[in-house]
Amino acid sequence: MNANVTAPAQSQSQSAPSADLGGAAKISARNVNVYYGDKHALKDVSIDMAERSVTAFIGPSGCGKSTFLRCINRMNDTISICRVTGKITIDDYDIYDSALDVVQLRARVGMVFQKPNPFPKSIYENVAYGPRIHGLARSKAEMDEIVEDSLRKASLWNEVKDRLNDGGTGLSGGQQQRLCIARAIAVSPEVILMDEPCSALDPIATAKIEELIDELRQNFTIVIVTHSMQQAARVSQRTAFFHLGVIVETGPTEQIFTSPNDRRTQDYITGRFG
Numbered sequence: 202m203n204a205n206v207t208a209p210a211q212s213q214s215q216s217a218p219s220a221d222l223g224g225a226a227k228i229s230a231r232n233v234n235v236y237y238g239d240k241h242a243l244k245d246v247s248i249d250m251a252e253r254s255v256t257a258f259i260g261p262s263g264c265g266k267s268t269f270l271r272c273i274n275r276m277n278d279t280i281s282i283c284r285v286t287g288k289i290t291i292d293d294y295d296i297y298d299s300a301l302d303v304v305q306l307r308a309r310v311g312m313v314f315q316k317p318n319p320f321p322k323s324i325y326e327n328v329a330y331g332p333r334i335h336g337l338a339r340s341k342a343e344m345d346e347i348v349e350d351s352l353r354k355a356s357l358w359n360e361v362k363d364r365l366n367d368g369g370t371g372l373s374g375g376q377q378q379r380l381c382i383a384r385a386i387a388v389s390p391e392v393i394l395m396d397e398p399c400s401a402l403d404p405i406a407t408a409k410i411e412e413l414i415d416e417l418r419q420n421f422t423i424v425i426v427t428h429s430m431q432q433a434a435r436v437s438q439r440t441a442f443f444h445l446g447v448i449v450e451t452g453p454t455e456q457i458f459t460s461p462n463d464r465r466t467q468d469y470i471t472g473r474f475g
């Protein structure tokens with residue numbers, strides 16, 4: 202609970218990332234460093250992520266992708282040995298500002314994990330849980346509307362509308378993951394972070410989630426960590442390649458996969474390491 206979080210003034214040690222995002226920047230990180238005790242896991246990371254688009258983080262295991270993703274909704278605060286420096290803004294608002302309410306931040310910045318993790322509650326209650334905590338519905342009818350709307354946006358409504366009172370954990374893995382996406386959507390976030398959301402799913406369930414991600418980007422800013430370069434190529438508009446705790450290269454996904462600027466990116470995408 203006691204991550205030591207500081208947000209120094211922006212240093213000039215790293216050049217600003219490319220402004221050519223193809224849209225406004227929703228999330229900006231400048232000179233972010235993350236330490237787990239003495240381990241320097243993330244080094245001077247600076248990147249802009251465009252609004253209503255999908256940014257993919259790729260790179261070999263242990264290079265810091267999940268660590269950086271967790272910085273964006275301050276999930277690293279829950280790791281006592283973790284210390285974050287640098288600056289991350291969402292809509293120009295410093296998310297490490299001491300006045301910020303982290304619970305509200307996590308409503309604005311939802312997260313979907315590797316393994317589907319529905320609550321041991323009904324399908325309806327899984328989705329209603331967040332809106333209830335945040336007081337988003339004034340009546341049962343309003344809550345019903347939020348639940349239906351969230352399940353529709355997560356492309357799950359038609360499959361579950363007749364069994365909303367059944368347990369969420371009784372759904373298939375792919376359905377559970379879409380339920381978790383509905384749960385994230387239900388509190389009207391602006392950003393959805395996804396940490397390898399398809400790694401526990403079969404190819405058909407994966408294809409459904411990828412289709413869904415493409416629809417969701419009309420309304421949400423999405424950041425996804427994936428081990429699958431094919432998936433990054435299919436779902437994202439921009440890709441950042443991480444290696445040994447640094448971002449080696451960021452750019453339009455097509456360019457990263459067809460003509461990367463850095464030799465290390467080239468080696469990774471051609472399977473020479475990782």
Ligand SMILES: Nc1ncnc2c1ncn2[C@@H]1O[C@H](COP(=O)(O)OP(=O)(O)OP(=O)(O)O)[C@@H](O)[C@H]1O
Nearest residue numbers: 237240242260261262263264265266267268269280
């Ligand atoms: N809770 C933690 N405590 C200590 N070290 C950690 C913790 N979480 C991550 N690390 C270390 O930080 C580094 C980056 O890990 P991280 O999980 O962010 O990498 P990753 O690129 O997401 O890896 P993967 O693709 O395997 O999930 C690794 O060396 C890892 O061992």
